[in-house]
Amino acid sequence: LGQGNANLEEEFYGIARYFIKRRRYEEVLDVYEDLLTGLLQTLGEADPMVARCLNEFGLVYFKQRRFRDAERVLAHAITILRQFDGLRDRQLAATMQNQAMVMKHLGRPEESQRLLRQAMTLLEEKAA
Numbered sequence: 001l002g003q004g005n006a007n008l009e010e011e012f013y014g015i016a017r018y019f020i021k022r023r024r025y026e027e028v029l030d031v032y033e034d035l036l037t038g039l040l041q042t043l044g045e046a047d048p049m050v051a052r053c054l055n056e057f058g059l060v061y062f063k064q065r066r067f068r069d070a071e072r073v074l075a076h077a078i079t080i081l082r083q084f085d086g087l088r089d090r091q092l093a094a095t096m097q098n099q100a101m102v103m104k105h106l107g108r109p110e111e112s113q114r115l116l117r118q119a120m121t122l123l124e125e126k127a128a
Contacts, residue, residue: 009035009049016056020063028060048088051080055095058102067105074099089126093119 012035019028036053043049054077061070074095081092096119103112 009039013056020060023063025060025064029057032057032060046080046083048081048084048091051077051088051091051095054080055091055098058095058098062098062102062105065105067102070102071099071106074102089122093122093126096122 012031016028016031016035019025019031032053036050036057039047039050039053054073058070058074058077061067061073077095078092078099081088081095084092096115100112100115100119103109103115
């Protein structure tokens with residue numbers, strides 16, 4: 001997996017989308033767990049592809065209403081993406097928007113709004 005195996009990675013995401021459409025979330029999580037294990041072994045933890053996988057985990061947890069799990073993995077993805085000094089701003093903004101959605105459902109609207117403002121700032125700076 002990793003940079004040399006982008007097609008294989010996309011196959012994992014394709015399988016996951018198949019299960020998501022059928023609301024078979026436990027199977028989706030198994031697919032993402034296998035993908036994450038491979039990414040960590042080949043790329044290490046501080047890689048945007050790892051952050052993407054964590055973001056996808058967060059979205060599935062959100063669909064399952066497992067908001068605390070979603071919060072945890074999305075926060076980890078954000079931490080990874082912040083290390084790339086502007087190179088991954090769109091990905092970071094999208095992950096922050098997902099985290100904001102989770103915060104809203106956890107009854108933390110101030111944090112949700114703060115994350116949304118930060119995401120919008122990133123996107124506006126990228127557009128300028």
